[in-house]
Amino acid sequence: MTVPTPTSVPPVPSAAGARVLCAMSGGVDSSVTASLLKEQGYSVVGAMMRFWPDDKSTETFDSCCSPAAAYEARRVAEQVGVPFYLLDYREQFQQHIVEPFIDEYARGRTPNPCVNCNTKVKFDELVKKAKMLGCQYVATGHYVKRVENERGEVEFWRGDDPRKDQTYFLWGTPRETLPYILFPVGELEKPQVREIAAERGLLTAQKPESQNICFVPGKVQDFVAEHLPQVQGLIREIRTGEVVGEHLGTQFYTLGQKKGLGLYQSHRVRHVVHLDPQSQTVWVGDYEDCLWDGLSTSQANYLIDLAELPRRLEVQVRYRTAPMGATVLQADEHGFRLQFDEPQFAVAPGQSAVLYDGPRLLGGGLIDDHTPLLPALSGAE
Structure with a gap:
């Protein structure tokens, strides 16, 4: 009988004994994150952010943010042998995620609440909480690579699994928090993560992934209809x-x-x-009327010095689309304007325009308007 070789895992910054607040969602990725950190000598504190309100049924929230997920996260923490806390972020979630989501639809825009959640809650509020708890780092199960450049600065790069890369959602991360964030699964592919979970007997090893907006039960249109x-x-x-x-x-x-x-x-x-x-x-x-040759943004966030922003770069305007070449026409601390190498279909205001230099995440902004190839409203009255 052949004994299988344990799946190799990538190293994370050497800080044996350092205290890490590990965000646990009750899914396999964050479960493996907690397990790897513990094995590598970190003092791990597991935590889940509570978003679901008391005035709605628990089924309102999807599996990644539900009471059932909190129960599973707690059980995994027990398996790994780390303490676990449920942190109350209901007020912040309503203020920064749910209300802006509804407001954007009222303005005729198409929001991406996961970007806001990562920016304003997970990598802002959670880093603050970690410091209060005496933790040197925050760790998550995102498929993102933490890279230190020759100047010792921390950069975010695309995860090694192209099907799971999640840098698109992290462009708004406050730059000053980058050194405090770890991504232990960023250099792994999803099958490897499940294999690691199975090898360690974690109960989430085969748990299916969440695919929906966590606070929207069913169709987005139905949720919007309840509020507008x-x-x-x-x-x-x-x-x-x-x-x-x-x-x-x-x-x-x-x-x-x-x-x-x-x-x-x-x-x-x-x-x-x-x-x-x-x-x-x-x-x-027609289809041709929906093509745009560029975009402009507001609420920009850069993970590099603005003076270092390359004139030629790649931009991604949806999570599930490939990045495209673009030229920076103008950029300041508030936003930027780009011209695409080729016209793009249905660039939606409210979505994110995320900037890359190869695999490196440079920043991004919220799409405010577009530059159509054809006149839009002239003579339409």
């Missing part, structure tokens, strides 16, 4: 201004959408090109 009133409006053709349909609120649409428009004339495919909540108008057009 229906307001009847018109659907207009972007080139002619012709009324081609009606709707019950711009909040139910996103740029590029082609299904569920309910148009009077359905003989050709139309896409949502522009949303105007003020006039409650949904503008639609």
